[in-house]
Amino acid sequence: MTAADPDARRAALHALVGVYWRPVYVHFRIHWAREPADAEDLTQEFFAAAVAGDFFAGFEPERARFRTFVRVCCDRFAAKARRAERRLKRGGGAVHLPLDFVGVEQELGRVADAAKEDAETRFEREWVRSLFEVAVEALRQESQRDGHEVRFAVFERYDLAPDDATRPTYRELGQALGLPTTQVTNHLAWARRALRRLVLENVRALCVSDEEYRAEARALFGREGG
Amino acid sequence: MTPLPDDTVAHLREVLERPELPGGRYEVQELVGRGGMGIVYRAEDRALRRQVALKVLRPEFADQGSSIRLRREADILARLEHPGIVPIHDLGTLADGRLFYVMKLVRGIRLDEFARTVGLTERLRVFLRVLETVGFAHAHGLVHRDLKPANIMVGAFGEVLVLEWGIARIMASGGEPAGSGVAAGESDVDTLDGTVLGTPGFMAPEQARGDVEQVDVRSDVYSLGAVLRSLVADGAPHGTRPPPLVSIWEKATAATPEVRYSSAAELAADVTRFLDAQPVSAHREGWLERAGRLYQKYQTAILLVLAYLAMRLLFLVMLGT
Numbered sequence: 001m002t003a004a005d006p007d008a009r010r011a012a013l014h015a016l017v018g019v020y021w022r023p024v025y026v027h028f029r030i031h032w033a034r035e036p037a038d039a040e041d042l043t044q045e046f047f048a049a050a051v052a053g054d055f056f057a058g059f060e061p062e063r064a065r066f067r068t069f070v071r072v073c074c075d076r077f078a079a080k081a082r083r084a085e086r087r088l089k090r091g092g093g094a095v096h097l098p099l100d101f102v103g104v105e106q107e108l109g110r111v112a113d114a115a116k117e118d119a120e121t122r123f124e125r126e127w128v129r130s131l132f133e134v135a136v137e138a139l140r141q142e143s144q145r146d147g148h149e150v151r152f153a154v155f156e157r158y159d160l161a162p163d164d165a166t167r168p169t170y171r172e173l174g175q176a177l178g179l180p181t182t183q184v185t186n187h188l189a190w191a192r193r194a195l196r197r198l199v200l201e202n203v204r205a206l207c208v209s210d211e212e213y214r215a216e217a218r219a220l221f222g223r224e225g226g
Numbered sequence: 227m228t229p230l231p232d233d234t235v236a237h238l239r240e241v242l243e244r245p246e247l248p249g250g251r252y253e254v255q256e257l258v259g260r261g262g263m264g265i266v267y268r269a270e271d272r273a274l275r276r277q278v279a280l281k282v283l284r285p286e287f288a289d290q291g292s293s294i295r296l297r298r299e300a301d302i303l304a305r306l307e308h309p310g311i312v313p314i315h316d317l318g319t320l321a322d323g324r325l326f327y328v329m330k331l332v333r334g335i336r337l338d339e340f341a342r343t344v345g346l347t348e349r350l351r352v353f354l355r356v357l358e359t360v361g362f363a364h365a366h367g368l369v370h371r372d373l374k375p376a377n378i379m380v381g382a383f384g385e386v387l388v389l390e391w392g393i394a395r396i397m398a399s400g401g402e403p404a405g406s407g408v409a410a411g412e413s414d415v416d417t418l419d420g421t422v423l424g425t426p427g428f429m430a431p432e433q434a435r436g437d438v439e440q441v442d443v444r445s446d447v448y449s450l451g452a453v454l455r456s457l458v459a460d461g462a463p464h465g466t467r468p469p470p471l472v473s474i475w476e477k478a479t480a481a482t483p484e485v486r487y488s489s490a491a492e493l494a495a496d497v498t499r500f501l502d503a504q505p506v507s508a509h510r511e512g513w514l515e516r517a518g519r520l521y522q523k524y525q526t527a528i529l530l531v532l533a534y535l536a537m538r539l540l541f542l543v544m545l546g547t
Contacts, residue, residue, distance in 0.1 A: 022229075104229060129235050136230070159241060163233040189246050193322050196242045196285055203286075217286030221243035 015205045016056075017047050018134045023126035024074050025104055031119045032078045040101045046077050061208045065215065071123045128220055135198040136160070139191065142198075153177060154184055155191030245282045246321045252280060252328065261390060263287040264296065268331060271315075278315060282326040293325050299392040300327040306366060310359025310386050332387055338375035341457050346468075348384075349457045350501055354494055355386040357450060361490035363388075364443045369395045371441065373449035374428040375456055395441060428452045431481050444483040447493055451478025451486070454497070470500050473509035 024046055028039040049055050059069045117125070143152035154173060161167035168176065170184045179187070200217060207213040230238075243265070245254060251273050258266040258279060264287075269280040283292055303314040316328040334340075337356070341349050356378055360370060370391060377390040430448035432440035455475040459467055474496050480486045487493040496506045503523035505511060511519065521528060 125232075128239070129230055129232075132235055132238050133230055159238060160230070160234055161237075162231045164237075167237075189321060192241055193246065195238070196322065199242065200286060214286050218284065221239055221285055 012205065013051055015202060016050070019127065019130045019202060019206060020070055021047065022104055022130040022133075023123045024070070025101060026126045027071060027074050027119065027123055028078060029104075030122060031075075032082075034078075036101065042078060042081060043101075045081075046074065049077070059208070061212060065212055066206060066208065067124070067127055067216065068120075071119065124219065131199055131202055131220065132195075134202055135195055138198045139195050142194065143191075148190075150177065150179070151187040151190055154179070154187040155195075158184075158188055159191070243285060245280070245324070245326060247280075247326070248318065248321055252278070254280065260284070263292050263392065269328070271328070277331045278328050279312075279331040280326055280328050282320065283324045285322075285324070288322065288324050295392045296325045296327070299390075299394070300325075302368060302391045302394055303327075303329065306363060306368070306391075308359060308362045310355060310362070310388050311391075312387055312389065332379055332381070332389075334379040334381040334385075334387065336376055337378040337380055337386075337453070338456065338460070340380040341375070341460070346458065347501065350497055352380055352384060352386055353454060353457055354497055354501075355384075356388060356453070357490045357494040357497070359386060359388045360446055360450065361494065363394070364446065364490055367397045369397060369441060369443055369446050370449070371395055371433065371445065372425060372428075373446055373453060374425050375453060376425075378453070397442060430483070432483065440483065442483070443489055444486045447486045447488075447490060448479050448483075450490060450493060451475040454478065468500070469515065470506045470509040470511070471497075474500065474506060477508040 021043060025039055025043040028034045028042045029036065032039075032042075034042060055073065056066075056069070059066060064072075139155070140152055143149055154177065157173055157176070158167060158170075170181045173179075174181045174184045177184075199220065203216050203220065204213050207216055245265075245267070247254065247269075251271065253270045253272060254267045255270055256268045258268050260266075263284055264281045265284055267280045267282070269278050270276075271278045281296070283296055297317075300314055300317050303312060307313070312329045312332055314327055314329045318326055318328075320326055337352070340352065344352075356373075360373065363370060368391075370388065371393045372390055373388070377388065379387045379389060381387065426434070428449045430441070430445040433445050433448075452475070454471070458471050458475070474493070477496075478486055478493055487496070496508055499506045503519050505516075505519070
């Protein structure tokens with residue numbers, strides 16, 4: 001996060017914002033009990049501060065994971081904002097990021113127990129969700145670029161189904177898309193392989209050491225708590 | 227994009243970890259456990275219609291160094307034919323390039339779990355089987371380097387299996403670390419050394435320091451001493467630990483390798499002596515301890531003689547009255 005090359009720095013910040021805006025927003029909303037508009041402002045201001053200066057320069061990898069450090073930075077930022085009792089202004093020369101706060105609010109509405117979780121668990125859950133969302137979006141773009149729309153369609157209908165009850169069988173999916181079942185499984189395997197690669201690339205971009213990368217990846221895959 | 231629902235995220239987390247096996251011979255059925263760099267699944271071998279265990283590198287360990295380690299572990303398992311070492315059946319590559327190998331499905335519990343279910347004597351008998359297995363590996367030029375209760379399984383009939391040979395070190399003959407004389411492929415793995423591999427609490431000091439040249443069979447002896455200590459001392463009040471056993475693990479876990487037992491076999495000999503109520507080499511016993519040990523050893527005979535003497539005395543008393 002402290003790359004000297006401006007392009008590398010911009011790319012790192014872009015990856016950081018892409019993955020972290022959502023957990024940061026949810027943290028402000030729930031842990032700091034901010035109203036949606038306040039939490040939006042705080043999130044925008046938080047990342048604007050990161051873009052403008054060396055916000056994360058104080059990160060010490062030997063003391064904590066970067067993810068934990070970001071959460072602590074959020075807490076400091078929110079505490080400072082509350083103390084000053086200042087209302088953060090939208091725009092005004094600050095970087096304004098195109099972030100889908102409405103979508104997050106809808107998802108929060110579905111998760112009734114979000115407020116009961118501890119901050120670390122909630123932050124990690126949103127971080128995982130963000131990583132997958134960013135990777136799925138990258139996979140969608142890759143598929144379009146390389147002419148693999150059908151592969152992505154198979155993946156979208158099967159792996160992105162909202163729950164097991166609405167997930168079609170391979171046979172049903174094949175019939176719907178005019179594909180033999182073997183092709184469905186092949187396309188799914190391709191998409192999962194690509195998604196795994198994209199997710200891990202993102203994790204690696206956000207970690208400063210191999211040790212942290214592996215610890216974060218370990219938290220990412222497999223059944224929760226497994 | 228619309229936020230991914232929790233169920234979808236949970237599904238993705240699971241399917242992205244699941245190995246994608248080529249050829250259709252093996253069907254993954256259930257996750258058995260996660261280790262440091264690998265995941266073990268129960269799988270069906272469709273060709274031979276049997277259950278097997280399939281070990282695959284975790285997704286984040288798809289780098290060359292980790293692949294070399296898993297490949298090497300497979301090579302070691304294939305080389306060591308011993309009842310205490312899991313036999314390997316097959317080796318292959320997943321569609322995403324990660325290595326996997328197939329081995330016998332082990333059914334049992336971890337040594338520390340087993341220890342909670344049996345008495346001291348049974349624990350020590352199982353420990354002797356661990357020593358025999360490790361001694362076998364040493365005789366074949368291998369130092370395990372990560373011996374701990376979590377890496378040892380005990381089966382339903384008390385059989386012992388020593389697992390996780392991924393960071394084992396190949397020694398040249400005579401127990402010295404392998405130098406330029408190791409076979410091609412093995413030397414690749416030695417380049418992994420220099421980082422600290424092992425488990426704190428069970429790792430010898432020279433290993434914890436990353437002093438690779440000092441690591442030899444005595445480093446495993448240290449770990450075995452720590453395992454013995456955990457088997458005897460965990461959960462047991464301080465006063466109930468037999469002093470000879472304390473001396474044995476203290477000698478095995480000495481900070482200086484030269485002070486330790488020189489081999490697993492030498493350590494086994496002392497544990498066997500303890501079980502046979504004989505004096506152990508690591509312990510200087512007082513006269514009271516000696517009397518106690520002799521009583522334990524000849525308990526039946528002593529009780530018989532005492533019973534005989536008591537009856538004689540009773541008989542004489544009755545005659546007197």
